[in-house]
Amino acid sequence: MKIIDKQVVSLNNLMVKLKKKKCPPEGILILFPHCLQNTTCKQNIKNDLNECKRCGKCKVKNLMELSEKYGVSIAVASGGRVALEKVKADSVQGVVAIACEKELRVGIMAAIPKAVFAVPNLRPNGYCKDTDVYIDEVEKAIERFMKE
Numbered sequence: 001m002k003i004i005d006k007q008v009v010s011l012n013n014l015m016v017k018l019k020k021k022k023c024p025p026e027g028i029l030i031l032f033p034h035c036l037q038n039t040t041c042k043q044n045i046k047n048d049l050n051e052c053k054r055c056g057k058c059k060v061k062n063l064m065e066l067s068e069k070y071g072v073s074i075a076v077a078s079g080g081r082v083a084l085e086k087v088k089a090d091s092v093q094g095v096v097a098i099a100c101e102k103e104l105r106v107g108i109m110a111a112i113p114k115a116v117f118a119v120p121n122l123r124p125n126g127y128c129k130d131t132d133v134y135i136d137e138v139e140k141a142i143e144r145f146m147k148e
């Protein structure tokens with residue numbers, strides 16, 4: 001199944017690139033999983049992302065900075081259903097989703113027809129714990145959606 005997950009993610013990203021969908025910044029949503037937050041962090045970012053003190057112990061800081069740099073929305077996905085509600089909001093036209101390949105595959109299918117650019121996370125500590133992401137991949141995905 002892992003191979004299928006990766007293939008679906010790659011194929012989806014290729015389709016999004018080929019379609020060249022463009023959105024205004026306010027129509028773009030960065031969606032990231034709660035497991036990206038450092039486990040020692042006591043800030044309740046699930047409740048309010050502004051609780052992040054931007055200490056730099058995890059990439060939540062970098063994602064918040066990207067959101068400000070490009071003027072795009074950002075949200076933490078605290079569960080599949082909540083994530084889907086955010087993606088399905090009328091204001092959202094393009095999504096940059098960060099997660100493991102399995103969650104990305106499920107999310108991409110559920111979000112159809114919304115354009116989702118999928119960025120697989122890094123899992124140096126295994127699934128769902130202190131995960132990581134290449135910020136330059138997220139930034140490239142945002143730029144693909146931006147109008148020239």
Ligand code: SF4
Pocket residue numbers: 037038041042043045051052053054055056057058059060061
């Ligand atoms: S960057 Fe934000 S979320 Fe990450 S550990 Fe620091 S305060 Fe917590």
